[in-house]
Amino acid sequence: MTAGESYLIKQISVFSENRPGRLAAIAAALKEEEINILAFSIAEADGFGVVRALVDKPDKAYAKLSARGFNVAFTDVIAVQMRDEPGGLFEVATLLGTAGINIEYAYAYHSRDAAVLIIRVDRAADAAKVIKEMGGKLLSTITIQ
Amino acid sequence: MQCWDPRMEFLPREDLERLQYRLLKLLVCRLYHFSPFYHHRMESARVHPDDINTLDDVNKLPFMYKSDLRDSYPDGIFTATTEDLVRYHVSSGTTGKPTVVGYTAADLHNWTDSLARGLSSCGLGRGDVVQVCYGYGLFTGGLGLHYGAERIGAAVIPASVGNTERQVEMMQDLKATAIACTPSYLLHIGEVAERMGISIKNDTSLRVGILGAEPWSERMRTRVQDWLGIKAYDIYGTSELSGPMFSECSAQEGFHVWGDLALVEVLDRESGEPLGPGEEGEMVVTMLQKEALPMIRYRIGDITSMETDVCPCGRTHPRVRRVTGRVDDMLIIRGINVFPSQVEYTLMTIPEVGRHFQIVVDRKGSLDDMLVRVEVSPEGISDRIQDLIKVRNTVEQKLKNTLNVTVEVELVEPGSLPRFEGKSKRVIDRRNL
Numbered sequence: 159m160t161a162g163e164s165y166l167i168k169q170i171s172v173f174s175e176n177r178p179g180r181l182a183a184i185a186a187a188l189k190e191e192e193i194n195i196l197a198f199s200i201a202e203a204d205g206f207g208v209v210r211a212l213v214d215k216p217d218k219a220y221a222k223l224s225a226r227g228f229n230v231a232f233t234d235v236i237a238v239q240m241r242d243e244p245g246g247l248f249e250v251a252t253l254l255g256t257a258g259i260n261i262e263y264a265y266a267y268h269s270r271d272a273a274v275l276i277i278r279v280d281r282a283a284d285a286a287k288v289i290k291e292m293g294g295k296l297l298s299t300i301t302i303q
Numbered sequence: 304m305q306c307w308d309p310r311m312e313f314l315p316r317e318d319l320e321r322l323q324y325r326l327l328k329l330l331v332c333r334l335y336h337f338s339p340f341y342h343h344r345m346e347s348a349r350v351h352p353d354d355i356n357t358l359d360d361v362n363k364l365p366f367m368y369k370s371d372l373r374d375s376y377p378d379g380i381f382t383a384t385t386e387d388l389v390r391y392h393v394s395s396g397t398t399g400k401p402t403v404v405g406y407t408a409a410d411l412h413n414w415t416d417s418l419a420r421g422l423s424s425c426g427l428g429r430g431d432v433v434q435v436c437y438g439y440g441l442f443t444g445g446l447g448l449h450y451g452a453e454r455i456g457a458a459v460i461p462a463s464v465g466n467t468e469r470q471v472e473m474m475q476d477l478k479a480t481a482i483a484c485t486p487s488y489l490l491h492i493g494e495v496a497e498r499m500g501i502s503i504k505n506d507t508s509l510r511v512g513i514l515g516a517e518p519w520s521e522r523m524r525t526r527v528q529d530w531l532g533i534k535a536y537d538i539y540g541t542s543e544l545s546g547p548m549f550s551e552c553s554a555q556e557g558f559h560v561w562g563d564l565a566l567v568e569v570l571d572r573e574s575g576e577p578l579g580p581g582e583e584g585e586m587v588v589t590m591l592q593k594e595a596l597p598m599i600r601y602r603i604g605d606i607t608s609m610e611t612d613v614c615p616c617g618r619t620h621p622r623v624r625r626v627t628g629r630v631d632d633m634l635i636i637r638g639i640n641v642f643p644s645q646v647e648y649t650l651m652t653i654p655e656v657g658r659h660f661q662i663v664v665d666r667k668g669s670l671d672d673m674l675v676r677v678e679v680s681p682e683g684i685s686d687r688i689q690d691l692i693k694v695r696n697t698v699e700q701k702l703k704n705t706l707n708v709t710v711e712v713e714l715v716e717p718g719s720l721p722r723f724e725g726k727s728k729r730v731i732d733r734r735n736l
């Protein structure tokens with residue numbers, strides 16, 4: 159096991175039609191199982207979208223949503239901790255740029271003591287390693303899930 | 304090899320054709336004299352029984368259409384008296400009046416015997432357990448397969464349609480070795496079984512599927528066979544012919560039409576000229592021994608082709624290839640003929656989308672718009688929007704290549720399209736509204 163692996167976080171990605179109530183249906187299913195949604199983002203095309211969510215119990219969420227008939231996939235993402243002050247985002251962006259890591263998409267959430275940027279990159283394990291080496295702060299899998 | 308009636312099934316081709324000619328001649332004579340409907344038809348077409356002197360002379364006889372049955376509702380074409388009738392089946396018409404089919408004892412015997420030959424030819428017999436999941440009742444599917452399977456000595460589970468979880472339980476508990484149902488219902492059963500944690504391939508005794516009542520494709524056969532671990536056989540029929548009548552043999556190269564019971568022609572749709580082996584056209588059927596409701600040159604409306612050489616299984620009776628479409632299922636989109644089965648063929652090649660689909664046709668201004676709704680499969684799901692757009696573009700491109708028509712594709716959630724437990728209706732045509 160390499161050092162980067164414990165920083166890979168399982169995001170659930172759910173296919174959804176752009177119809178009223180689909181997001182609510184996903185949220186309701188997760189709530190029934192007492193699964194917390196830490197962060198989510200929605201990407202849309204015309205007619206459909208993908209709901210990406212970071213939850214505290216991803217396996218349980220996967221099982222529940224699949225049972226409800228949703229199409230669900232796991233995606234490895236990494237969570238970079240930002241200084242919760244102006245310039246925090248810039249720092250992270252600079253770090254990733256220097257490391258040559260290409261961001262496919264990102265979204266953020268606030269934990270109790272920091273702002274967290276969820277990023278989806280190619281070869282997440284390698285990216286996590288590079289970020290750690292360059293002094294970036296990553297949230298480990300254990301702290302979230 | 305299992306065989307129900309070896310003498311008839313392996314009858315040399317020449318003898319079979321001589322038999323067919325004799326049966327045709329007798330049929331025409333009988334109807335000319337005893338059926339007002341056929342007498343009138345033959346008079347109008349200026350054909351007399353004396354004109355029928357070879358088997359090929361069948362093409363002098365006038366056609367019969369579904370509308371004739373509707374116009375003569377309920378029993379205007381029957382040539383048996385009430386005393387001789389032993390059963391009725393009624394098929395719901397999509398437009399207007401239903402079709403009523405009456406049976407004499409001999410009709411039921413021939414129907415059941417035809418199925419006994421077919422079921423034996425795909426390796427079923429005593430010791431098999433056949434789960435019949437066609438509707439029982441006025442629809443011919445349930446009772447037809449029921450008596451056919453009983454005749455060959457198999458045990459029948461008259462399961463009918465619906466309550467799919469229970470169907471899976473019965474299949475497991477009673478160790479069903481064969482299932483008779485529509486292909487779309489079998490897919491549904493397979494999906495429900497998986498949701499219950501049961502693999503039909505590994506956890507049941509099922510080894511044969513007798514699938515019919517709606518068109519399906521060769522690719523679907525491959526998928527069903529690999530997925531469920533069974534041999535899937537096509538079965539063909541309509542209530543006008545008696546019900547499900549003809550099934551494939553172990554060779555799986557088209558269903559055998561028993562020549563002593565039916566004379567089948569495949570005709571060019573425009574000219575009405577007979578087509579050669581392998582050429583696709585409209586199937587026309589003459590039932591040679593039917594008593595209560597005789598059918599001469601009935602235009603069922605199915606499009607297919609026929610092989611007349613001896614089958615790899617050794618049987619001499621002609622084989623008809625699976626029905627690729629229906630004359631009335633055919634959509635004309637911007638002047639181009641489109642069959643829903645072509646859409647099915649294409650979707651089968653794309654693992655990122657599911658097996659179910661719906662076609663919506665609309666007219667925007669003066670142009671026809673064709674929308675195909677497909678479900679994203681577990682293989683197709685991605686967290687990247689671009690990947691999904693790529694899936695949609697692939698489906699659009701492949702459909703365009705097959706159909707020669709520009710198609711818009713909509714990706715929908717799995718399970719959101721209607722599942723069909725009877726005959727399927729996969730096309731919504733809004734142009735006529």
Ligand SMILES: [Zn+2]
Pocket residue numbers: 552553554559614615616617618
């Ligand atoms: Zn054969």
